[in-house]
Amino acid sequence: xxxxxxxxxxxxxxxxxxxxxxxxxxxxxxxxxxxxxxxxxxxxxxxxxxxxxxxxxxxxxxxxxxxxxxxxxxxxxxxxxxxxxxxxxxxxxxxxxxxxxxxxxxxxxxxxxxxxxxxxxxxxxxxxxxxxxxxxxxxxxxxxxxxxxxxxxxxxxxxxxxxxxxxxxxxxxxxxxxxxxxxxxxxxxxxxxxxxxxxxxxxxxxxxxxxxxxxxxxxxxxxxxxxxxxxxxxxxxxxxxxxxxxxxxxxxxxxxxxxxxxxxxxxxxxxxxxxxxxxxxxxxxxxxxxxxxxxxxxxxxxxxxxxxxxxxxxxxxxxxxxxxxxxxxxxxxxxxxxxxxxxxxxxxxxxxxxxxxxxxxxxx
Amino acid sequence: xxxxxxxxxxxxxxxxxxxxxxxxxxxxxxxxxxxxxxxxxxxxxxxxxxxxxxxxxxxxxxxxxxxxxxxxxxxxxxxxxxxxxxxxxxxxxxxxxxxxxxxxxxxxxxxxxxxxxxxxxxxxxxxxxxxxxxxxxxxxxxxxxxxxxxxxxxxxxxxxxxxxxxxxxxxxxxxxxxxxxxxxxxxxxxxxxxxxxxxxxxxxxxxxxxxxxxxxxxxxxxxxxxxxxxxxxxxxxxxxxxxxxxxxxxxxxxxxxxxxxxxxxxxxxxxxxxxxxxxxxxxxxxxxxxxxxxxxxxxxxxxxxxxxxxxxxxxxxxxxxxxxxxxxxxxxxxxxxxxxxxxxxxxx
Numbered sequence: 001x002x003x004x005x006x007x008x009x010x011x012x013x014x015x016x017x018x019x020x021x022x023x024x025x026x027x028x029x030x031x032x033x034x035x036x037x038x039x040x041x042x043x044x045x046x047x048x049x050x051x052x053x054x055x056x057x058x059x060x061x062x063x064x065x066x067x068x069x070x071x072x073x074x075x076x077x078x079x080x081x082x083x084x085x086x087x088x089x090x091x092x093x094x095x096x097x098x099x100x101x102x103x104x105x106x107x108x109x110x111x112x113x114x115x116x117x118x119x120x121x122x123x124x125x126x127x128x129x130x131x132x133x134x135x136x137x138x139x140x141x142x143x144x145x146x147x148x149x150x151x152x153x154x155x156x157x158x159x160x161x162x163x164x165x166x167x168x169x170x171x172x173x174x175x176x177x178x179x180x181x182x183x184x185x186x187x188x189x190x191x192x193x194x195x196x197x198x199x200x201x202x203x204x205x206x207x208x209x210x211x212x213x214x215x216x217x218x219x220x221x222x223x224x225x226x227x228x229x230x231x232x233x234x235x236x237x238x239x240x241x242x243x244x245x246x247x248x249x250x251x252x253x254x255x256x257x258x259x260x261x262x263x264x265x266x267x268x269x270x271x272x273x274x275x276x277x278x279x280x281x282x283x284x285x286x287x288x289x290x291x292x293x294x295x296x297x298x299x300x301x302x303x304x305x306x307x308x309x310x311x312x313x314x315x316x317x318x319x320x321x322x323x324x325x326x327x328x329x330x331x332x333x334x335x336x337x338x339x340x341x342x343x344x345x346x347x348x349x350x351x352x353x354x355x356x357x358x359x360x361x362x363x364x
Numbered sequence: 365x366x367x368x369x370x371x372x373x374x375x376x377x378x379x380x381x382x383x384x385x386x387x388x389x390x391x392x393x394x395x396x397x398x399x400x401x402x403x404x405x406x407x408x409x410x411x412x413x414x415x416x417x418x419x420x421x422x423x424x425x426x427x428x429x430x431x432x433x434x435x436x437x438x439x440x441x442x443x444x445x446x447x448x449x450x451x452x453x454x455x456x457x458x459x460x461x462x463x464x465x466x467x468x469x470x471x472x473x474x475x476x477x478x479x480x481x482x483x484x485x486x487x488x489x490x491x492x493x494x495x496x497x498x499x500x501x502x503x504x505x506x507x508x509x510x511x512x513x514x515x516x517x518x519x520x521x522x523x524x525x526x527x528x529x530x531x532x533x534x535x536x537x538x539x540x541x542x543x544x545x546x547x548x549x550x551x552x553x554x555x556x557x558x559x560x561x562x563x564x565x566x567x568x569x570x571x572x573x574x575x576x577x578x579x580x581x582x583x584x585x586x587x588x589x590x591x592x593x594x595x596x597x598x599x600x601x602x603x604x605x606x607x608x609x610x611x612x613x614x615x616x617x618x619x620x621x622x623x624x625x626x627x628x629x630x631x632x633x634x635x636x637x638x639x640x641x642x643x644x645x646x647x648x649x650x651x652x653x654x655x656x657x658x659x660x661x662x663x664x665x666x667x668x669x670x671x672x673x674x675x676x677x678x679x680x681x682x683x684x685x686x687x688x689x690x691x692x693x694x695x696x697x698x699x700x701x702x703x704x705x706x707x708x709x710x711x712x
Contacts, residue, residue, distance in 0.1 A: 087629065092418055092553070096670060122551040237462065
C-alpha cells in the first residue's frame with residue numbers, strides 16, 4: 001500500500017517534470033527565434049535600478065522616449081532594461097541583451113566599464129554604449145558629460161547670490177568624476193565674486209545622508225549660506241539640514257544647489273501655511289538626452305563606435321535646471337552671458353584642481 | 365527502508381513544486397503568465413551552454429559558503445561571519461594575485477591558500493573569544509563582518525590602488541579563468557573554481573565523518589560537557605572549528621577574486637554570498653552532498669531570475685518574491701515530511 005502511494009506520487013512528479021521541461025524548450029524558441037526589422041535598444045542599470053530618482057532613472061526615461069517616438073514596444077525587439085542586483089550581474093546582463101539580439105546595448109555607470117570592455121571584445125559585431133566612463137573598443141560609444149561646465153554656471157549663481165561671501169561644496173567620493181564638479185563650481189564662484197571663499201568637503205560615500213547632514217550642519221553654522229552638493233543620496237542629508245534650519249527660522253536665507261536632475265521638489269518645506277523652497281537651482285546632467293541622441297544616431301546608421309562623446313553646454317547635456325524661481329533676473333542674465341562665453345570657447349572651465357589653480361591665476 | 369530512500373528525493377522535489385505553485389499564484393494575481401515566467405526562469409538557468417556556465421559560476425561560491433556555515437553548525441557553532449571571512453579571503457587572494465610573479469603551479473595555489481588563511485584568521489578571533497571568554501560567536505562574527513568590509517575598502521583604496529575604487533587585475537598565473545571553459549559556454553564567466561568547490565565538499569565530508577578529529581569536533585557540538593568528561597579539549601576544538609569554517613569561506617572569496625572578477629573593487633555593502641550560505645547549509649541539511657545540490661538550486665534561481673524580466677516581463681521586485689517563496693518552501697520541508705508521514709499512517 002505504502003509503495004503504491006509513493007509510486008503514484010513519483011509518477012505525478014515525473015509528469016510535472018516533463019511538462020516543465022517542455023515549457024523550458026518553448027522559452028528557448030522564444031528567446032532565440034524572433035528577429036524583427038525594427039531597431040531595438042536596451043540598457044543594463046547599475047544596482048540603483050530605474051527608479052533611483054537620479055542617474056539610472058534619467059537614462060531609462062531617455063530610452064522610453066526613444067521607444068515611444070519610434071513606436072517600439074517594451075520587451076524584446078523593442079526597448080527594454082535589465083537591472084543588476086550586484087556587480088556580478090553586469091557581464092551576465094550585458095551578455096543576455098547581446099543574446100536577445102538588441103541592436104544597441106547601454107551600460108549605465110562608470111563601474112560597468114570593465115564588464116563592458118570584456119563583453120564588447122567578445123562580441124565585436126554588436127554595438128554598445130557606456131555612460132560616464134570611456135571604454136576603448138571600436139564597437140563601444142562612450143558618453144561622458146562636461147559636468148564642470150554646468151557646475152561653473154551654478155557657481156556663478158552662488159557667487160552672485162551669497163550674502164556672506166562663503167559658499168560650500170559637498171562631494172560624494174573623492175574621485176576624478178566628482179573633482180570635475182568641484183573645480184567647475186569653484187571657478188564659477190571665483191569668476192564673478194573674487195572675495196567669496198568655497199569650502200570643500202567630501203563625505204566619502206554616495207549613500208550616507210547622515211554624513212551629508214552633519215557636514216551641512218557645520219557648514220551652515222560657520223556662516224556658509226549656499227551649498228552645492230554632488231553626492232547623490234548623501235546630498236539628501238544636505239537638503240534635510242537646510243529644511244530643518246529653515247523651519248526654525250523661516251527668515252534665514254540658506255540655500256542648496258541640487259545635482260543631476262531638477263531637485264526643486266527635494267527642497268520644499270511647509271511652515272504654517274506658507275511654502276518655502278531651499279533649492280536655489282540644480283545642475284542637471286541630461287543622461288536621457290545623451291541616451292536618446294546616441295540611439296537615434298545608431299538607428300540612422302551613424303553609430304559613433306570607438307568614439308568618446310562629451311556632452312556639454314551647447315549640446316544641452318549639462319546646464320542649469322528649469323526651476324529658477326529663487327534666482328533674480330540679473331543673476332540669470334549673468335548666467336546666460338557666461339554660458340555664451342563657455343559655448344564659444346572664450347572661457348575654458350577647469351576640470352581638475354590643477355587646472356583650477358591656473359584658471360584662478362588668470363583672473364587676477 | 366525503500367520508502368525512506370524515496371522520501372529523500374521526493375521531499376525536496378515536492379517542496380520546489382509547492383514553491384512554484386505559490387509563485388504561480390503570485391504571478392497570476394499580479395497579472396503575469398506563470399508558465400512564461402517559470403519557463404524563462406528555467407531557460408535562464410539551464411537553457412543553453414551559456415546559461416549553464418553562468419549557473420555553475422554562481423553555484424561555486426555558494427557551495428563554499430554553504431560548507432563554511434555547515435561545518436560550524438555541525439560543531440555546534442553559528443558562524444554568521446562567513447560574509448566577512450569571504451571578503452578578507454577575496455582581498456588576500458587578489459593581493460597575492462597582483463603582487464607576485466610566479467609560475468602558475470605555485471602562484472594559483474598560493475593565492476587560494478592565502479585566501480583560506482585570511483578567512484581562517486577571521487574565524488580564529490571569534491573562536492578564541494568564544495572558547496576563552498565565552499563571548500557569543502554570533503555577536504562577534506556580525507561585528508567582524510563590518511570590520512572586514514571597511515578594512516578591505518580602505519586597503520583597496522590606499523594599497524591596492526592609487527585612491528581608486530578597484531585593484532589592478534590579477535596576473536594570469538593566479539587566474540582560475542579559462543578560455544577553454546569560456547569558449548565552451550559562449551563567453552560565460554564560468555571558471556575552474558567549481559572543481560575546487562567540489563573537492564572542498566569532499567574534504568569536509570572526509571574530515572567530519574572519517575577522521576578522529578572530525579568525531580571530536582562533532583562530539584563537542586553535540587555536548588560540550590560530555591566531551592570534556594571524555595577527555596576532549598573543548599576549547600581547542602571550538603577554535604579549530606571556527607578556523608576551518610573560516611578557511612572554507614576564505615576560499616569562497618578566492619573564487620570571486622581569482623575566477624569571476626579577477627580583481628576586487630570597493631563595496632558599498634555586503635555581497636550576500638555569505639548570508640545566503642546560511643540558507644544553503646540549512647537546506648542542504650548541513651551535509652556535504654546536500655550542500656552541493658542546494659547550492660546548485662540557489663545558483664540556478666539567482667541566474668535564472670535575471671531572465672524573468674526580459675523573458676516574461678515579470679518585474680524584478682516580483683521575481684525576488686517568487687524566488688523567496690521557492691526557498692521558503694524548500695526550507696520548510698519539515699512540513700512536507702510531516703504531511704507525508706500523516707498520509708502514510710492513514711494508508712496503514
